[in-house]
Amino acid sequence: MQPEYKLELVCPAGSLPALKVAVDNGADCVYLGFRDDTNARNFTGLNFDAANARAGVEYAHAKGAKVFLALNTYPKSHGSERWTKAIDQAADNGMDAIILADPGLMQYAMKTHPQLHLHLSVQGSATNYEAINFYHEHFGICRAVLPRVLSFAQVEELSAGTPVELELFGFGGLCVMVEGRCSLSSYVTGESPNNCGVCSPPKAVRWQKTSQGLESRLNGVLIDRYADDENTGYPTLCKGRFEVEGETYYAMEEPTSLNTMELLPELLRIKVRGLKIEGRQRSPAYVGQVTRVWREAIDQCMKNPEGFSVKPAWTAELGKVSEGQQHTLGAYHRPWK
Amino acid sequence: MKISLGPILYYWTQEKLLEFYEEIAATPVDIVYLGETVCSRRHIMRLSDWLEIARMLTAAGKTVVLSTLALIESESDLKSLRRIAENSDFMVEANDMGAVHRLAGRMPFIAGPYLNIYNQQTLQFIASLGAKRWVMPVEMSLEGLQPLQQSRPAGLETEVFSYGRLPLAFSSRCFTARFHNLPKDDCRFLCIDDPDGKTMRTREGKPFLVINGTQTQSALMYNLLGDLDTLRDAGVDVMRISPQAEHTAEIIRLFRDGIEQRTSPETVMQQMESVMPEAACNGYWHGRPGMEQMFLASAVQHE
Numbered sequence: 001m002q003p004e005y006k007l008e009l010v011c012p013a014g015s016l017p018a019l020k021v022a023v024d025n026g027a028d029c030v031y032l033g034f035r036d037d038t039n040a041r042n043f044t045g046l047n048f049d050a051a052n053a054r055a056g057v058e059y060a061h062a063k064g065a066k067v068f069l070a071l072n073t074y075p076k077s078h079g080s081e082r083w084t085k086a087i088d089q090a091a092d093n094g095m096d097a098i099i100l101a102d103p104g105l106m107q108y109a110m111k112t113h114p115q116l117h118l119h120l121s122v123q124g125s126a127t128n129y130e131a132i133n134f135y136h137e138h139f140g141i142c143r144a145v146l147p148r149v150l151s152f153a154q155v156e157e158l159s160a161g162t163p164v165e166l167e168l169f170g171f172g173g174l175c176v177m178v179e180g181r182c183s184l185s186s187y188v189t190g191e192s193p194n195n196c197g198v199c200s201p202p203k204a205v206r207w208q209k210t211s212q213g214l215e216s217r218l219n220g221v222l223i224d225r226y227a228d229d230e231n232t233g234y235p236t237l238c239k240g241r242f243e244v245e246g247e248t249y250y251a252m253e254e255p256t257s258l259n260t261m262e263l264l265p266e267l268l269r270i271k272v273r274g275l276k277i278e279g280r281q282r283s284p285a286y287v288g289q290v291t292r293v294w295r296e297a298i299d300q301c302m303k304n305p306e307g308f309s310v311k312p313a314w315t316a317e318l319g320k321v322s323e324g325q326q327h328t329l330g331a332y333h334r335p336w337k
Numbered sequence: 338m339k340i341s342l343g344p345i346l347y348y349w350t351q352e353k354l355l356e357f358y359e360e361i362a363a364t365p366v367d368i369v370y371l372g373e374t375v376c377s378r379r380h381i382m383r384l385s386d387w388l389e390i391a392r393m394l395t396a397a398g399k400t401v402v403l404s405t406l407a408l409i410e411s412e413s414d415l416k417s418l419r420r421i422a423e424n425s426d427f428m429v430e431a432n433d434m435g436a437v438h439r440l441a442g443r444m445p446f447i448a449g450p451y452l453n454i455y456n457q458q459t460l461q462f463i464a465s466l467g468a469k470r471w472v473m474p475v476e477m478s479l480e481g482l483q484p485l486q487q488s489r490p491a492g493l494e495t496e497v498f499s500y501g502r503l504p505l506a507f508s509s510r511c512f513t514a515r516f517h518n519l520p521k522d523d524c525r526f527l528c529i530d531d532p533d534g535k536t537m538r539t540r541e542g543k544p545f546l547v548i549n550g551t552q553t554q555s556a557l558m559y560n561l562l563g564d565l566d567t568l569r570d571a572g573v574d575v576m577r578i579s580p581q582a583e584h585t586a587e588i589i590r591l592f593r594d595g596i597e598q599r600t601s602p603e604t605v606m607q608q609m610e611s612v613m614p615e616a617a618c619n620g621y622w623h624g625r626p627g628m629e630q631m632f633l634a635s636a637v638q639h640e
């Protein structure tokens with residue numbers, strides 16, 4: 001008999017308190033990273049050491065939640081032991097899956113710990129079923145996290161071509177570029193998601209008050225300039241204002257958050273397995289709030305998909321924690337492209 | 338050291354394209370990559386048109402490789418991929434793991450620059466599937482490359498993106514259509530008006546990036562000609578030049594002069610200045626931010 005289908009709510013844990021809050025508010029799964037460049041949120045003060053990770057797994061398992069380890073950067077040849085050690089540790093700690101992008105690491109994990117479940121990270125840039133099936137055939141990946149670039153129709157088409165479970169981003173920061181296919185950050189700062197687990201790293205950021213307004217710079221490059229009455233945003237370099245042929249505008253993307261809540265009935269219809277919340281760099285309060293709202297929405301939708309509608313109170317609640325206080329369906333909604 | 342010409346990343350008219358490759362046929366380039374790698378909506382050239390150019394270049398003594406799309410999103414993209422992968426005359430450059438899946442174990446292929454091969458284990462794995470050559474990720478440094486070279490599987494060639502605007506990012510959003518306030522589905526193919534892309538400047542007027550449809554490139558010209566000695570010492574087999582709207586043939590000749598040591602790296606770099614649309618950068622190769630320009634290795638002592 002097929003196990004009953006369930007859409008899992010997958011929540012971010014940048015720390016042990018965030019993990020507990022996520023689990024207490026109804027996360028089915030939490031994902032976390034170790035405290036180094038083996039994961040794509042390599043920020044100071046964030047992530048888990050070995051003891052915290054063990055405690056986190058115990059806490060989650062005691063309450064019936066799963067723990068995934070994000071190990072989603074690409075190791076360089078020097079120092080790749082950090083990554084393989086992290087895989088060993090995940091296996092020892094009884095983590096439920098590892099999220100990987102690098103084929104060399106998948107091979108190691110498969111050979112050394114055949115019982116470990118492998119998920120293909122969004123950093124693996126698999127945007128079609130041929131690519132997903134490639135990782136499935138060679139490494140037995142059981143789940144793929146899709147880059148935030150496909151329209152819903154494309155996701156549906158893709159899901160029909162692969163036996164691999166799909167996990168989609170539902171809420172949080174929005175990459176306008178294909179994850180794993182963006183070196184903008186290293187072009188400016190030397191560090192990118194692929195090679196260091198960071199984008200537009202804080203250490204390269206400078207704020208400066210000038211006569212023309214408040215300026216944000218990334219390693220000297222002017223990312224944006226704000227008038228006194230404008231809200232400022234973190235200078236993620238694809239979300240700055242630039243000039244093209246005399247027009248100054250958000251040439252790549254406005255500072256907005258992704259929110260796919262209104263697509264929930266459709267996601268259930270095509271049996272998407274995981275709904276991922278972005279934001280390991282955010283506070284436990286954020287994680288708690290977002291998890292609570294999404295838990296309620298998913299439960300209501302599972303009960304009655306036809307009658308589902310997004311409650312204004314949910315939108316308002318999520319709006320409070322969104323980047324730039326704006327929401328978008330992103331690429332799932334075709335005209336965004 | 339061989340020279341390759343990468344696929345044209347921009348959308349050019351058929352007339353410009355044919356003229357371009359006629360000129361390329363007469364240059365000292367060894368390998369030419371052909372095909373649309375950036376946007377599946379660009380449709381001026383069909384596979385049969387590319388194959389015609391491929392045969393012309395082969396007759397001129399060039400080795401031709403067909404390149405696949407970097408971002409494959411739909412069933413129709415997959416259909417074009419399969420048509421390329423199943424051609425029996427030319428080698429294929431895989432720019433996505435879906436393409437590797439179609440080629441692995443069936444015919445030798447080139448592992449393109451977008452496959453994210455960052456370490457020995459992954460390189461060995463890709464080679465075991467039938468890769469004959471691999472192209473290093475553009476953000477990799479000499480230091481990052483060296484260990485991969487030392488344990489490189491026998492017979493596997495290494496190619497390095499060595500000249501041109503760096504292909505830095507792909508999106509499903511079209512930034513050219515966004516500039517024109519048009520949805521991608523009704524883009525009117527306006528990128529055809531920008532044979533070198535559109536320059537994006539910072540608010541203080543510095544050239545920063547280049548918009549090329551769904552692709553974002555560096556505004557500065559990555560140029561490793563001055564670093565030739567270190568590429569050679571690292572055992573790099575092929576230097577890739579990325580086409581630009583003007584002077585590509587001249588750039589190929591200057592690279593050939595540099596490789597054959599007819600002129601010193603300093604002199605060749607000076608000669609390049611008149612054919613580069615923007616200033617040069619080479620930071621990535623030196624383990625620095627890509628936009629930086631480090632001085633010639635022969636002319637300066639590094640820290």
